Amino acid sequence: MTARAWVVILIELLLSGLIIFILYTSASAEKKRADDAEQSLALANATIKDMQTRQRDVAALDAKYTKDLADAKKQLDDLQRCVSSGKCGLHVNAKCPANGTTVPGGMGDASSPRLTDSAERDYFTLRERIVTVTKQVGYLQDYIKEQCLK
Structure with missing residues (x-):
């Protein structure tokens, strides 16, 4: 073999080695990208599962308080x-005003204590609002404990 043949063989070996190195590097980069994508997918799936669990828990809490x-x-x-x-x-x-004269030693002619119609309506409105606010506050406290502090 001549020197020229040896040079050609050496160049072919160097080119082959360079091609193998480039292919190996490219394959390693693709494997790393695939591994990163797999990890991102696993994280996304875990996030979705957690969100679904939280949505189910919130729906149950909402149904309970509703x-x-x-x-x-x-x-x-x-x-x-x-x-x-x-x-x-x-x-x-309450104390009732007398409708008539008082009888000595007796209670007199007092009317029975009663709220006016508007006071009675106001009473029930206030009770309803108290119940509503109490339930809403309880719901929000449970929501904070069960969802926000997790």
């Missing part, structure tokens, strides 16, 4: 109907 609020409003409506029909009465700590 039912509690509806039950409380129904109970208040029942009480209001009972008072309106006269079956129940609101007990008021």
Whole structure:
């Protein structure tokens, strides 16, 4: 073999080595990109699963408090109907003015204590608002404990 043949063989070997090195480097970069994509996909799937769990938990919490609020409003409506029909009465700590003259040693002719119609409506409105706010605050406290502090 001549020197020229040796040079050609050497150049071919160098080119082959260079091509193998480039292919290996490219394959390594592609493998790293594939591994990174797999890791990102796993993280995205875990995030989606966590969000689904949280959504289910929030929906359950919402359903619980919606039912509690509806039950409380129904109970208040029942009480209001009972008072309106006269079956129940609101007990008021009040002093009644006398309708007539007082009898010595007696209570006199006092009317029974009763709220005015507007005061009675205001009473039930306030009770309803208290129940609503109490349930809303309870819901928000549970939401914070179960969702925000996790």
